[in-house]
Amino acid sequence: MTSVIVDRRLQKGKSTANRQRVLKRLDGALKAQVDKLLARNKLRDTDSGAEVTIQRKDTAEPRLILEPSSGASTRIIPGNDKYRIGDKIQGGSQGQGRGGGQGSGDGQSEEEDTFRFALSREEYLSLLFDDLELPALVKKDLLEIDETRFRRGGVQRYGTPGTVCVTRTFKASIGRRIAAEAQHAEALDEAEAALAEAEEAGDPALIRDAALALDELRRRGGDIPFLDPVDLRHRSLIEVQSPCTAAVMFCLMDVSSSMDEERKDLAKRFFTLLYLFLSRKYKKVEIVFIRHTDEAQEVDEDTFFNGTRAGSTKVLSALEKMNEIIASRFPASSYNIFGAQASDGDSFGNDSTDSSAYLRSRLLPVSRYFVYAEVGTTAGQSATSLWDAYRGIDNEHFNMATVSARNEVYPALAKLFQREH
Amino acid sequence: MRDLRKFSGSEWTLDDLLEIEQICGRHAERYALDTFPNQMEVITSEQMLDGYVSGGLPVNYGHWSFGKHFLIENARYRSGENSLAYEIVINTSPCIAFLMEGNSLAMQALVIPHACYGHNSFSKGNYLFRQWTQPDAILDYMIFARNYIADCEERYGLDKVEQTLDALHALRDQGLDKYKRPSKLDSRKERAEQAKRLFAAQETMRQAEYYSLMPQAAKPDAAMPLALNPEENLLYFIEKHAPKLEPWQRELARIVRKIAQYFYPQRQTQVMNEGWATFWHHRLINDMYEAGQIDAGILLECMHSHTNVIRQPEYSGLNPYALGFAAWNEIKRVCENPTDEDREYLPNIAGKDWLETFHDTMQNYRDESFLLQFLTPKLVRDFKLMAIQTSEGLDHWAVTETAGTDSFKSVRSQLSACYRLEASMPEISVVRYEIDTDRKLVLHHQGYNGKVLLEDQAKQALKHLRWLWGFDVSLETIDQKGSTVKTY
Numbered sequence: 001m002t003s004v005i006v007d008r009r010l011q012k013g014k015s016t017a018n019r020q021r022v023l024k025r026l027d028g029a030l031k032a033q034v035d036k037l038l039a040r041n042k043l044r045d046t047d048s049g050a051e052v053t054i055q056r057k058d059t060a061e062p063r064l065i066l067e068p069s070s071g072a073s074t075r076i077i078p079g080n081d082k083y084r085i086g087d088k089i090q091g092g093s094q095g096q097g098r099g100g101g102q103g104s105g106d107g108q109s110e111e112e113d114t115f116r117f118a119l120s121r122e123e124y125l126s127l128l129f130d131d132l133e134l135p136a137l138v139k140k141d142l143l144e145i146d147e148t149r150f151r152r153g154g155v156q157r158y159g160t161p162g163t164v165c166v167t168r169t170f171k172a173s174i175g176r177r178i179a180a181e182a183q184h185a186e187a188l189d190e191a192e193a194a195l196a197e198a199e200e201a202g203d204p205a206l207i208r209d210a211a212l213a214l215d216e217l218r219r220r221g222g223d224i225p226f227l228d229p230v231d232l233r234h235r236s237l238i239e240v241q242s243p244c245t246a247a248v249m250f251c252l253m254d255v256s257s258s259m260d261e262e263r264k265d266l267a268k269r270f271f272t273l274l275y276l277f278l279s280r281k282y283k284k285v286e287i288v289f290i291r292h293t294d295e296a297q298e299v300d301e302d303t304f305f306n307g308t309r310a311g312s313t314k315v316l317s318a319l320e321k322m323n324e325i326i327a328s329r330f331p332a333s334s335y336n337i338f339g340a341q342a343s344d345g346d347s348f349g350n351d352s353t354d355s356s357a358y359l360r361s362r363l364l365p366v367s368r369y370f371v372y373a374e375v376g377t378t379a380g381q382s383a384t385s386l387w388d389a390y391r392g393i394d395n396e397h398f399n400m401a402t403v404s405a406r407n408e409v410y411p412a413l414a415k416l417f418q419r420e421h
Numbered sequence: 422m423r424d425l426r427k428f429s430g431s432e433w434t435l436d437d438l439l440e441i442e443q444i445c446g447r448h449a450e451r452y453a454l455d456t457f458p459n460q461m462e463v464i465t466s467e468q469m470l471d472g473y474v475s476g477g478l479p480v481n482y483g484h485w486s487f488g489k490h491f492l493i494e495n496a497r498y499r500s501g502e503n504s505l506a507y508e509i510v511i512n513t514s515p516c517i518a519f520l521m522e523g524n525s526l527a528m529q530a531l532v533i534p535h536a537c538y539g540h541n542s543f544s545k546g547n548y549l550f551r552q553w554t555q556p557d558a559i560l561d562y563m564i565f566a567r568n569y570i571a572d573c574e575e576r577y578g579l580d581k582v583e584q585t586l587d588a589l590h591a592l593r594d595q596g597l598d599k600y601k602r603p604s605k606l607d608s609r610k611e612r613a614e615q616a617k618r619l620f621a622a623q624e625t626m627r628q629a630e631y632y633s634l635m636p637q638a639a640k641p642d643a644a645m646p647l648a649l650n651p652e653e654n655l656l657y658f659i660e661k662h663a664p665k666l667e668p669w670q671r672e673l674a675r676i677v678r679k680i681a682q683y684f685y686p687q688r689q690t691q692v693m694n695e696g697w698a699t700f701w702h703h704r705l706i707n708d709m710y711e712a713g714q715i716d717a718g719i720l721l722e723c724m725h726s727h728t729n730v731i732r733q734p735e736y737s738g739l740n741p742y743a744l745g746f747a748a749w750n751e752i753k754r755v756c757e758n759p760t761d762e763d764r765e766y767l768p769n770i771a772g773k774d775w776l777e778t779f780h781d782t783m784q785n786y787r788d789e790s791f792l793l794q795f796l797t798p799k800l801v802r803d804f805k806l807m808a809i810q811t812s813e814g815l816d817h818w819a820v821t822e823t824a825g826t827d828s829f830k831s832v833r834s835q836l837s838a839c840y841r842l843e844a845s846m847p848e849i850s851v852v853r854y855e856i857d858t859d860r861k862l863v864l865h866h867q868g869y870n871g872k873v874l875l876e877d878q879a880k881q882a883l884k885h886l887r888w889l890w891g892f893d894v895s896l897e898t899i900d901q902k903g904s905t906v907k908t909y
Binding site: 002003004005006007008009018021022024025060061062063064065066067068069070071072073074075076077078079080081083084085086087088089090091 | 435446468522735809819874882
């Protein structure tokens with residue numbers, strides 16, 4: 001009987017299509033999770049996908065099955081070395097979930113209420129962006145992985161008709177023809193010399209042979225091909241990595257008492273998107289977190305988003321701090337400096353005008369781009385003092401936008417980062 | 422039996438696997454193991470998980486529930502909760518056995534006799550499989566099913582198809598013919614018949630419109646003999662009689678129930694089948710070792726794994742591998758060296774030829790009857806079985822039997838009863854269909870031993886049924902005397 005062995009390892013798994021179906025089905029539940037995850041995850045983790053927990057009831061497959069604890073039940077249990085007939089064992093009809101899946105069921109255990117699985121980066125990002133209502137084009141852009149570029153570099157002998165380099169091909173053919181003609185001329189000389197010898201010798205047979213040979217050579221002299229496949233030259237392309245550029249992003253956040261949870265959530269989403277966007281263009285993005293009330297401090301991510309401070313607002317402190325850090329750790333010559341500030345715009349006294357002046361004179365000259373996102377106000381409401389002050393800045397490295405709801409985060413980002421950047 | 426090489430180490434090539442399979446085949450011949458041709462497929466662990474959730478069928482239609490189970494199993498596997506089975510084998514012809522790429526040589530040497538000769542011969546010989554499945558037709562049918570469903574998705578939309586399949590899946594266990602013989606699967610015939618049915622359905626609708634203008638003739642009473650002959654196959658009933666289903670939805674019902682039918686024998690022979698395959702892998706591995714075809718290292722690794730597989734933890738559920746392996750070994754022992762006790766309880770096989778008995782048993786029994794007939798007192802003692810009982814509302818189990826010779830028959834019949842189909846699958850049938858009035862459907866669940874259905878799930882499943890039926894459906898559990906115990 002012939003037996004066959006097949007190697008299926010290289011074939012794609014079937015699970016991808018069904019996985020997409022279940023993700024679609026869990027859409028609502030996943031989105032709810034994603035929101036919570038965003039609040040919980042560190043910024044950098046969003047880059048690598050996420051673990052989600054789904055309640056079983058979200059994906060219930062109801063069946064007509066027996067209620068195990070109803071009626072009378074009998075079980076056969078192995079390994080008994082202590083009980084005797086008439087003994088009572090605790091558990092009864094309440095604890096019937098454990099201790100014995102006999103019978104011919106296919107063992108689908110419904111014991112746990114939840115199950116966890118991991119979303120890949122793409123899936124997580126698309127869920128994240130889903131909520132933000134990104135236009136499809138940009139979503140694709142952000143999810144695609146950067147490719148290396150090609151540049152022209154030299155010629156090679158193989159390729160497709162589209163890559164033929166005509167001038168070099170002709171040069172090669174000229175060379176070949178010269179060589180071939182020279183070779184031919186040599187051969188002709190030899191043949192003529194042979195004929196002359198033959199005529200001298202006087203042998204008619206020899207003469208005839210030599211004459212024939214000479215004729216033949218002369219005839220074939222014109223047969224050197226103008227172009228030969230061996231002449232073909234093709235343009236060759238060399239793979240080149242995009243140059244590694246370092247960037248630093250300064251996240252400045254107002255953590256004064258006027259920033260509530262909702263505003264902080266909006267700010268966090270804004271910063272997350274910003275980070276993802278930047279990490280697409282540059283290999284390395286460093287993030288510096290600065291929070292301020294009336295004084296600024298550099299903090300780590302956790303404190304940045306979760307710590308609370310009460311205090312009044314002094315924006316200038318944050319800007320000064322940023323400048324200080326640039327001077328000490330991130331020389332503008334080696335780094336692309338970005339700044340992003342999120343605040344609710346409430347500041348006291350001259351702070352707004354001072355900040356605006358500081359920004360204009362000290363920070364903008366060294367930054368690639370600085371954005372200000374005002375959270376919590378809708379465009380059209382009466383402007384806050386900070387907004388007013390910043391509005392006066394007229395610099396192509398500066399831009400500002402308002403974000404009042406989750407689905408405005410992306411449009412604000414899109415507005416702030418047009419294609420040119 | 423001389424062979425050119427002795428297998429050792431842990432690396433293997435595809436050719437090695439083929440060779441092992443051939444070697445097993447030669448050994449198996451001595452035991453008259455009749456098998457379908459073998460097709461071994463080497464797969465990745467992800468594909469193995471895929472196989473789990475689609476019942477091992479290499480082709481299946483797409484549905485989110487498969488995706489969900491994949492995620493669950495994957496999560497369990499990655500957290501170390503479940504280790505993957507070493508193999509999946511399905512009863513088709515050729516018999517397809519899936520071997521994991523991560524297995525060592527010893528594992529593959531174990532899996533091949535287990536799957537390609539154990540399970541293979543069982544599904545070829547056992548009467549339930551012969552009666553209820555067509556191994557050579559199932560794969561074609563799956564391809565047909567998958568294509569048809571994909572086609573429906575394109576035409577009628579993913580959502581509608583998903584909703585229909587969800588509802589049908591909820592009733593999958595009630596879509597089985599348990600007592601009637603099903604018609605044979607034949608995908609070509611199926612396609613032809615399907616076209617005819619869809620055409621007929623359209624014709625009927627055209628005619629119905631036409632005839633609605635004419636005076637009413639006596640309608641054929643489709644459900645008349647129900648009271649005498651309740652329909653146990655809900656999906657079949659829905660397929661034929663649901664007033665509001667589109668023809669393509671009826672086709673889906675047909676597909677779901679045909680696939681459920683295919684797996685029907687497997688549930689009833691799990692202990693026998695696994696025991697059989699375990700017995701034969703144990704036997705063939707030892708034979709290969711004695712013939713010098715595998716070395717001691719491989720043998721040890723196999724035995725180590727084998728021991729794990731038949732491990733029976735105490736005070737827990739019975740491991741079908743352990744129970745099955747022990748049962749088959751007992752049969753052999755009683756055939757070859759019966760004690761007086763054996764002669765008393767198993768007179769039919771005591772002293773007979775073990776191989777003949779094996780084949781006869783494998784072909785003609787299923788778990789319930791197998792245990793009832795062949796369980797030995799020694800096995801009950803070895804496993805230290807005890808019987809416990811409880812009733813609704815009690816907070817404890819009472820021990821009613823322990824492993825002693827005088828309780829043997831009681832333990833045996835109770836154990837066998839656990840593997841009866843009704844122990845796990847509720848008996849639900851359509852008893853009344855008010856075809857002339859409000860089209861209400863009445864279902865009865867026969868509640869044995871006071872069992873009722875799990876309420877929450879039953880309500881959900883009933884919703885699905887109502888959606889499919891289009892009119893009112895009522896479901897009640899009735900007791901032995903015929904009175905209603907519970908309504909859902």
